[in-house]
Structure formats: structure tokens, C-alpha cells
Amino acid sequence: MAEPSGKLKEVRLTTPVRHEDLRRLELGDVVYLDGLIYTGRESVYKRVLQDGVAPPVDLKALTNVNFHCSPAASRNADGTFNVGAVTATASFRFSKWLPKWLEVSGAKVIVGKGGMSEQDYRDTFVPAGAVYLTTVGYGTGALLGRGIKRVRDAHWIDDLGIAQAMWVFEVEKFGPLLVESDLDGNSLFERNNRIVNQGLARLYEGLKPPSLARYGETDDRRDELIG
Amino acid sequence: MPHAPKIAADRIEEAAHTVMAKAGIEIPDDYLHGIQAMASTESGDLSAFVLRAMLENWEAAKADRRPMCADTGVPRYYVKIGNEARIEGGPVELERRIRRATARATHDVPLRPNRVHPLSRRDNDNNVGINAPEIEYSFEPDADWIDVTTVHKGGLFGTDYRMLFPADGVDGIKRFYLDTLIAFGKRGLACQPAIVGIGLGGSKDTCMVLGKQAACLRVVGDRNPDPEIAALEDELKTLGNSIGMGAMGFVGSSMVVDCHIEVGYTHTGGMPMSVHCFCLSSRRATARLHPDGRIEYRTDPEWFTPYLRRDTVEWQSPAASSKKSA
């Protein structure tokens, strides 16, 4: 994962990102992007995949990096945009859209927050030859904002709003991002979870059991709160 | 005491606009120093990398005057009104000005318009709407100023409530605390290391309010004046950092920058508890408006005054007074 010195490996990738570059990525590598990226989240996915509206641009010709994000931006009187900061939004919510989206858009890199499940990587990302890069923090909005050199387009902004529009950004040294999934479908988060989980039982040792069961945290409606 | 001059509505709007920008852009020093200390001791390489990236991020935000995080959270206000303070136009004008300042700052900074109608998802594109921004009040004796504090707390993860019982005791508190931090800490959903606020007691709504205020309105290093509660704050901070989890849920030790507990007298049969994580963008800023027009800015809201935490009443039970006279 990391070199023994504690220093992480740094990689610059240019869009559209090539398969051989993705092949070289290892979990925990620090990535910076150069080129073009676009935002797309639930409203874009729904419009294209459910309502059958064609994407506003030929995405396959444009770039293969899809960013799960809503920028902090405002529109100037002359129609240009002022983008202050950008932060990713939690990606797991888009799990159901991604199989079709990767196919339709040709996206090979998903940039977001929190990653997906290893199951999603195996079922969806690996067959599509795609990887997941996670933003860092997750509050690195100012650093990511610095990486945005120009707003090329803000498609569908009038009806979807600032948060849900499809923004196309020209980026330079956009990051830092961490490689969360590789082309084999391994997950950095799940790898860390497994290590953390090993130590959890000891934390609860000696604490007496709760008086009331943890209601609201079971799916079994037959469960009682007491006992 | 002669009436103090009225505090001008224009100044209130100016102060509210300024604290919106300050909160969004400038990380408070107490939190910054807390993270710097953690970055120097974190042994998990990924977690340490995240902390270093955050330190860089806050510098970039200040240098470029851009928000530290694009997620605005849910901007809200805490207003403390001195007992002798008078406001031009009264409290209704104060609220009008605060709403206007919120909308203006959303455009000017810019901040992401985060607030939408919960069902229709309508977005006014200005962080103002029904019950938004929330404005909470408290009062202070022997003061002629008003404090306007804004907090932009991240909205989605890291907060929970549970009804515990007296028999659960401190064990129950630790259990629920661990449950919450572990659940929301994985993958860094809580954007930790956080200032963790705990509300203990009250009824369900007060319990939530106290915990949130404990997280958002007290600074790193501050301890509750009750020594027993202060000791528990220390203990829970250490416990949170021994989970084995750091920033983004990576292996490490940086989970809790500080832990603050606030209590309220509660039902004799219960011990409700809430946990709140104030995230890597711990955004808070305060302005004090004086009647002579001066405005002073700071990052410590000084919300929990002895007056706010009072537990006395100016009344004596008949039993106590008869004992005294006997």
C-alpha cells in the first residue's frame, strides 16, 4: 500500500486516461489529474438512463473521467461562472446507475467520496475496466478548486440547478486523489476496514450490555426492544 | 442605568455577512492547532497524508479567499443578546437582516446553495428557505452587546441519538459513543478527526440541541466546568482515538480532536444521549456588536456562559426555609 518510509507514491494522469496508466495504479497511490473532467450525479444519471435523454455532449469523445460533485459556484452577470471550491459527494448512492452509465459514457475513472463496495467493483468496475479515485479529507474543496483552470460548460444548469448540472472543467494538477479501487476490484477502504475491525471487540470488553436493544438498527420487525 | 444606544440594523447585516465568509474560508485556530498536533503524532501513513492535505487545503482557502469545502453544510446562527442591548427595528429586523446576509454571502463568497425543500427539492439558490437558516437565541445579564455566531456544520453523517437508562451509566455512554464513531468513521463519512459533541439529558430535542452546541460552539481544549464531566470528556477523547481508526477511516489514531459534553436535567427514569461530529471543516465565526457601532470578530463563540449553565432558582422550598429559621 505505502512505502515503508511512509511516503505515498505520486502519479500524474492525463485525460482521457489510458488503460495502461490505470493498470499501473496501486491502492493508496496519490493521483493528480490534468485535462478534462465532467460532473454527473443523480439528476444527470436519471435524465440520461431513465428518461432516455441523450447526453448534452459526446462524452466518449470528450473525456473518460466522471466526478461525483457539486461545486460552490455562482453565475456572473456576463454568464461566466465563478467556481470557488469543489468537493465530492458520497458515491455509494449512485451504485444502481453505474453499470449502465459506464457503458453509455465510456467512463473509466470515477472520482468521488467514500468509494463503492468491493461488490460494486467486482460486478461493475472490473468488467468495464474502470477504477475509483477518492477525494481526500473530505474537505479539500479549496485545493480541488485550485485545480480547476476553466469552466468549459455547465450543461443543463437552467433546469437542474448549480448542484446537479453537468459541469465540464478543464483541470491542471487536480487533486490530491487516492486510488481506492484498482483494475482487479480491490478496495483500499475495505482493506483498512478489515484491519480496523480486528481491534473493535477489545474496545467493548468489560462494558455491560445495554438496557434496551438498539432499536432502529435491525431489519427484523419481529424483534422486541426489551430483553 | 441609562438605555444603551440601539444597535444598527445595517451593522447587524454587515456582521452576519462577514461571519458567513469568515466561517466558510478561515479554519478556526483552535481546530487548526488540534489537527497540526495530530498530524505530528499520527503513525498511519494514509491518515497522516490526509491530515497534511487538510492543512494545505486551509492555507489555500485563506490565500485564495475561497471556501475550504464546497459542501456548505447547513449554515445557521446563534445569537446571544445582552440584557441591556437594544436592536434597531427589534428582533424581527434582526432576523430579516440575517436572512438577507445569508443570501448575499452565498452569492458573494460564493458558497454552494445547499438548502432545498425536503420533498419538492426546490432550491432557492441562496441557502434561505422555510426554517433556514435556523436562528437560536440565548441571553446574557449585564451586557449591552449582541453576539452573532454562524456555524456551517456538515449535514449528512456523524450524528445520532439514543435513549439510555440510568442503569446503563458510563458504560452505556461509552458504548453508544463507540458505536457512532465506528459506524460513521468508516470510509471517513464523518470527515473526522472531529470535534465530538455529546448531549446528555434533557428531552430528545434538547438532548440533540445540547450535543450540537457542544460540538459547534466550544473550542478545542475547552473543558466543562464540572470536574466530573471534564474527566469524562478527557476519557472519551482518549477512547475515540484508541479505536484504531484515523482520517477517512484509514488505520490510525486521529479520530477525535476534542470531546465536549453538555448536560441538561432529564426525566428521572432516562438518560438520553446524542453524539455529533463537527467535521474537518469546523466552520464557526462570531461577531460582537456594541451599541457604539464597533464590531469585533473572533472564533470562540463563548456560548456556554455560567448564566447559560445555571442550575439554581431564586426560590426556597418551604421545608428549607423553615429549617433555616429553626
Ligand code: SF4
Ligand atoms: S462533512 Fe464537513 S468536511 Fe466533510 S464534506 Fe461535509 S462540510 Fe466538507
